[in-house]
Structure formats: C-alpha cells, structure tokens
Amino acid sequence: MTYSLTKTLLGAATAVSVLCTAAVAADWRGWNIHTEGYPNTIAMDRFAELLAEKTGGEVTLQMFHGGTLGSQPDAIEQVRLGGLEIGNFNLGPIGPIAPEANVVSLPFIFKDVPHMFRVLESDGGAAIAEGMAAKGLVPLAWYDAGARSFYNGDKPINAPADVAGMKVRVMNNDLYSGMIAELGGNPSPMAFAEVYQALKTGVVDGAENNWPSYESTGHFEVAGYYSLSQHLIIPECICVNADAYNALSDEMKTAVKEAAMESADMQRELWAEREASSRKMVEDGGVIVNVIADKGPFQSAMTPVYETYLASNPDLRPLVELIQATE
Numbered sequence: 165m166t167y168s169l170t171k172t173l174l175g176a177a178t179a180v181s182v183l184c185t186a187a188v189a190a191d192w193r194g195w196n197i198h199t200e201g202y203p204n205t206i207a208m209d210r211f212a213e214l215l216a217e218k219t220g221g222e223v224t225l226q227m228f229h230g231g232t233l234g235s236q237p238d239a240i241e242q243v244r245l246g247g248l249e250i251g252n253f254n255l256g257p258i259g260p261i262a263p264e265a266n267v268v269s270l271p272f273i274f275k276d277v278p279h280m281f282r283v284l285e286s287d288g289g290a291a292i293a294e295g296m297a298a299k300g301l302v303p304l305a306w307y308d309a310g311a312r313s314f315y316n317g318d319k320p321i322n323a324p325a326d327v328a329g330m331k332v333r334v335m336n337n338d339l340y341s342g343m344i345a346e347l348g349g350n351p352s353p354m355a356f357a358e359v360y361q362a363l364k365t366g367v368v369d370g371a372e373n374n375w376p377s378y379e380s381t382g383h384f385e386v387a388g389y390y391s392l393s394q395h396l397i398i399p400e401c402i403c404v405n406a407d408a409y410n411a412l413s414d415e416m417k418t419a420v421k422e423a424a425m426e427s428a429d430m431q432r433e434l435w436a437e438r439e440a441s442s443r444k445m446v447e448d449g450g451v452i453v454n455v456i457a458d459k460g461p462f463q464s465a466m467t468p469v470y471e472t473y474l475a476s477n478p479d480l481r482p483l484v485e486l487i488q489a490t491e
C-alpha cells in the first residue's frame with residue numbers, strides 16, 4: 165500500500181515536472197526591419213544563439229529579418245498581442261502606445277548617445293521600461309541607433325527656413341509630425357520600406373535617419389545632401405511579449421535577459437563601426453555632408469512640441485525634467 169502510494173506520488177510528481185517543462189519550453193518568432201550585415205541583424209542572430217545556449221534549448225528564437233513579417237507599427241502590435249514574441253524595435257513607433265516611452269522622441273532631449281544610455285540606465289530608463297511593460301512590451305536590452313539628421317535632394321539645410329515648404333517623411337508618431345510642422349515643413353508619415361521610392365519619385369522631398377540606415381536603404385543615392393541636425397537620438401529595444409516573458413521561470417528570465425544584454429553589447433560595438441563605415445561609404449559616393457553651424461533655431465522651434473506632449477501627459481513632466489537634469 166505504502167509502496168504503491170509512493171509510486172503513485174512519484175509518478176504524479178514526474179508528470180507535474182514534465183508539464184512544467186512543457187509549459188516553459190518556448191519557440192519564439194522575432195521581427196527585425198534590417199537586412200543582412202546590419203548591426204541589429206547580426207546582433208539579433210547572436211541573441212537567438214545565446215538564448216538557446218543559456219536556456220539549455222528551452223527557449224528558441226527564429227528571426228525574420230528585412231521586415232518580411234510586416235511594417236514596424238504592425239509588428240509592434242503583433243508582439244503586444246502575442247502573434248509574435250520578439251522584435252528589435254525603435255522606440256519612435258512605440259511612443260504613441262506608451263507615453264513614457266514617447267519621452268525619447270522629444271527632439272533634442274538627449275545631448276548625445278552616451279547621455280541617452282546614462283538615462284536608460286537610471287530611474288528614467290526604469291520608468292520608460294515600466295510604461296512599455298504595462299502595454300505588453302517588455303524591453304530586455306537597449307540597442308544604439310545613433311542620431312538622426314535630415315537629408316534631401318537639392319540643398320543643404322542650415323536653418324528652419326530651409327525646411328519650410330518641404331515634404332519630409334517621418335516615422336509614425338505625432339511628435340515627429342509636430343516637429344516638421346514647427347519647422348514649416350509638411351510631415352509625411354510613411355513606412356520605412358516605402359521611403360526610397362517616395363524620395364526617388366518626389367513624393368517626398370526629404371527624410372531623416374542615422375548614417376547606417378541612410379546608407380543601407382540606398383536613400384543616399386536619391387537624397388544627396390545630409391545636414392547634421394542630429395535632432396533625434398532614439399534608442400531601440402529587444403522587446404518581448406509580456407505574457408511570453410512572464411510565463412518563464414525566474415531562472416529562464418535571467419537567462420533570457422543575459423542573452424539580450426550580451427547581444428546589446430555586441431550591437432553597440434558593431435554600431436560604432438558601422439556609423440563610421442556608412443558615413444565613409446556615402447561620402448565616397450558623392451554625398452555632401454553639411455555641418456549646421458547653429459542648431460539653436462531648430463531647438464527653440466521645438467518648444468510647442470514639448471508643450472503639446474506635456475499638455476497631454478502632465479504626469480510625465482518629472483520624467484522630462486529628470487532627463488534634462490541627468491548629466
């Protein structure tokens with residue numbers, strides 16, 4: 165009797181442990197907009213390898229690069245809803261969903277990239293991450309996306325007056341539309357994949373992005389003036405669906421997080437190299453790089469953009485001030 169009870173209990177325990185293992189085993193699918201050889205693509209592939217290694221194969225990830233699973237705003241929704249588990253997202257198109265994360269899309273909020281990372285590693289970063297997690301997207305690590313500057317086909321941009329009347333492609337976010345409107349231009353929100361044709365056919369006059377994306381997309385071929393406004397410094401994340409992440413044991417969560425952090429270390433190194441090589445490549449290709457002597461007029465034109473954001477999110481004023489006060 166005792167023997168068979170023990171046997172039954174043991175059997176039950178085994179069944180439970182098998183069930184538990186089954187519950188944590190996960191086959192994830194991941195979205196990335198960039199193509200082969202881009203720092204983010206290499207680092208996301210490395211993340212997939214590290215995930216399998218560090219979780220002993222309990223969590224696996226199949227990456228889909230080149231935006232093959234859809235546009236970025238759609239992929240963000242997919243990861244929030246659980247249609248996909250992972251994405252390498254720019255925080256720009258996450259901002260409209262999570263107001264805390266939108267703080268990084270206030271033009272000129274960061275002094276430079278190191279300042280952005282200092283903020284992300286502080287309470288400010290924790291507030292941004294919490295805001296995202298509350299909307300179903302858990303950021304596991306932050307990637308570098310440099311600074312974004314304006315480019316167009318026919319002239320250098322030195323002052324807001326040069327943007328006046330220009331149709332400029334922006335990512336999907338009202339802050340960016342407001343930014344262009346305050347400079348006197350016409351904002352044109354559009355998916356990344358459509359920008360090359362739009363520039364080429366004159367549907368838009370200009371766009372804005374960092375060196376690697378300006379180069380990798382070929383935008384430099386059809387918009388040969390790059391003016392160093394550096395108006396936006398937007399971080400990117402490896403973001404995971406909150407339910408998928410929360411279903412993991414603590415041990416697995418740690419492993420997943422470690423894999424993401426190591427991938428981010430790699431991405432930041434590759435990013436620094438790619439910024440330099442992309443710049444060199446486009447300059448060799450004939451791009452005219454324009455240094456803006458005084459960015460002050462661009463910065464002061466952004467006051468209404470900040471006011472609109474703070475009027476809709478009065479509770480986020482301390483976060484804005486925290487970032488501005490971070491050395």
Ligand code: GTR
Nearest residue numbers: 197254309335356373374377
């Ligand atoms: C790139 C970024 C992409 C996407 C793109 C865009 O720099 O890495 O995720 O946001 O810009 O302008 O749409």
